[in-house]
Amino acid sequence: MERRDPLPTRQGKRINNNLNKRKKITRIILAIPLIGIAILLTITAYILGTTVSTWKELDIDKLENIQQSSFIYDFKDEKVINIHGVENRIKVPLSDIPKHVQDAFIATEDIRFYKHPGFDIKRLASSLWQNIKARAYVQGGGTITQQVVRNAFLSQKKVMSRKIQEIYLAYQLEKKYTKEQILETYLNLIYFGKGTYGVEAASNRYFGKSIKEVSVAEGAMLAGIIKNPGRYSPLIDMESSMKRKDLVIDLMVKNGYLSQEEGEKAKKESIELVETPPDNLVHSFFIDMVLEEASNILNVKEETLFTNGYKIYTTLDKDLQEFCENIFHNTDFFPKSPVTGESCQGALVVLNSKTGEVRALLGGREDDKPIRKAFNRATQSRRQPGSVIKPLVVYAPAIESFGYNPTTFVEDAPFTIDNYSPSNYGGKFRGWVTLREAVAASINIPAVKVLHDIGIDNGVSFAKKLGIPFADEDNSLSIALGGFHYGISPIELARAYAVLADGGKYKDYTSIRRIEDPNGVIIYEFNPQKAQYISEESAFIMNNILKSTVEWEGGTAKRLKSLGIPLAAKTGTVQLPNTKEFKGISGTKDAWIAVYNPEYVLTIWLGFDETNSKNYLPSNAVGGSYPAEIAKEVMGYLYANRPSPDFEKPVNVLEVELDGKALNERHLTLLASPLTPKDQVVLEYFKRNNAPRQKTDYWVIPDTPKDFEISLSEDGLPTISFVPPQYFAVYSIYKSTDNGQAIPIHHTQAGNQGKIQWTDALAYPGGTYSYFAVASHPEIIIDGEPVQSSPTPTITVTIPGKPQTTSENEDSFSQESQSQQDDNQEHQEKQVDDDNKISIQIP
Structure with missing residues (x-):
């Protein structure tokens, strides 16, 4: 009999179903990666088949040349900022x-x-x-x-x-x-x-x-x-x-x-964060200049500088720049418009005189946060310079090529030529002034006259060599006073004055010393090319004249004198335009100063970007006020803890002692003598081939009167005559009787007159008298006595007629002596040398 398995129960069926589900899930789970891999392989195969031909090969250059920030360093090779693109x-x-x-x-x-x-x-x-x-x-x-x-x-x-x-x-x-x-x-x-x-x-x-x-x-x-x-x-x-x-x-x-x-x-471990601000805005005006210059040097777009990892070594003095920036943030240094109360704008440049390297630069006053590519008034703005241009267009070329020197006299008087009538600030005229006086006091008319003398073309061509820009319209005498069509920028002015500061050598300015690529290879290095555009002798003399602007009480930059350091300076002020808009308004348009020594050149401009009837400088805002105060702060900072250098005198410049009296009263340049009092000696500088040779004719021992003679007048009285050798001396006539005592009986000063004659009205008939003359200096005193010439030969005369009694003679001589004591301030006794007597019997 065939055996059959028992029919499953309901519970058994449930168990079997669960087992089957688990096996199915396991199979699915195990299959997922395989499916995924299969899908991935399929997708990969598809992608490879359809897109691999479009793939880029490995571009090693792109990997090795990734964007890099560039670095900017100061003149001590210390990092200032790094700049970068995205x-x-x-x-x-x-x-x-x-x-x-x-x-x-x-x-x-x-x-x-x-x-x-x-x-x-x-x-x-x-x-x-x-x-x-x-x-x-x-x-x-x-x-x-x-x-x-x-x-x-x-x-x-x-x-x-x-x-x-x-x-x-x-x-x-x-x-x-x-x-x-x-x-x-x-x-x-x-x-x-x-x-x-x-x-x-x-x-x-x-x-x-x-x-x-x-x-x-x-x-x-x-x-x-x-x-x-x-x-x-x-x-x-x-x-x-x-x-x-x-x-x-x-x-x-x-x-x-x-x-x-x-x-x-x-x-x-604690962590301290430092949230640094965007540092490519630090010292923005200076950095903008650096980037523009680097772009031109390397012939690349400026954006390339931000991404190629350059190392740019600049000329910046970071501490000085920050000091100047703090000044520009202080509104006390900047005059306000009398109408709106708005503080004016400004610009500042500090150059190294020897190299042309820019040490500090400010192109404006930044009220808010700094921005890149702001309008840079130090490099981009050209304004009429006013009198600050005079040494560069007028006086330096006159000294260099036309024989002018510090004591050349120019008449400060009303002057009109070609319908142009310049005027002085304040409307005053000083008469004859030296070149030094004209520069120190910034007198306008002498500057125009000198430019007219040397020729406008010569003044312009000279200044062009120094880097001063001119428009075609700048062809009139008004350029002597800064009447330019466009004007000049602060950095151009600094470059020009640097030529004087460096002994006449021209070189362009720069903000960059060298540039390296990312690997440290030097791809650019600044090598200043100097050219001797002015002789060192002319430069020294011009510099020395401009020191008077600071040191003299009447100098326009005298505010700087309290620093106690040798500085040359020139101020400039531009008046408001003579137009209907400004009718009845008192104020100024631009205020300048240039200050320098052999180490630094500092130029400062103050004004409004757009001058109008609402915004203009007050009348006290001139070159010698607000700009001079800023210059005083900057120069004081630079030499707070070290001495300031002075200009070295070239071998072919002579320091000469001049007669100050002749210079000031007679407008003559004469050498002083050993007898010139110290307070009358003026030290002045001249080129060796242009130095004065003529000595003073005043501070000398007077010469003996010439052609001393005695003749008889119509009244029978002795008439003494002689020719005075010098205009300044005091001439004294001495008289004596037989006892040999000589007293001065007459004094006279020659002035510009010729032969001197004097009649002795107290000579009596029958009397015998001896006469001689002596010249005395009115100012030279030695050992308490005025310096005198040698006496003339003594001439003895006997007056015709019956002699008076001895007592009468003595009484008359006594009266004459007393009369001379009353009439003359000086009474001297003199013993007449017998060898110097001439006896004359007058019939």
């Missing part, structure tokens, strides 16, 4: 990145970095499973190598084709580069938020220091940021950033990069 990146070698920083990134981003060939199979499978579960491409499973490829060559779009291409290129990259090279590239490439790329730039941004100096905790924080900079940046969410940092430290401990103890210590 990507703020500072490349550093792997050797500069601490091992604990490298470990933090490897532990977090790619623990098998040193083992895989560019892609990690295990991570790829894991990410595939996550993508299948999410039914979307949500995880890439990228290694460090893949991230390098993705950031350097591919888009960030999450599609399968891009992922496959990424794996392919990563594999290629591993064949060309070592692991160390790839890791270095990665750490310089990754994004940390806020436009910051690479660990060096990130360390500077978040911690204010180089990556070399970061601690374990700081390195872990950097490694934690890159997963999501918008979330984990400590500047955005410190709490999330700290949690992420601790997670990175845990991963470092887990993977053996840190011990448990080191990990706990790192977690407890």
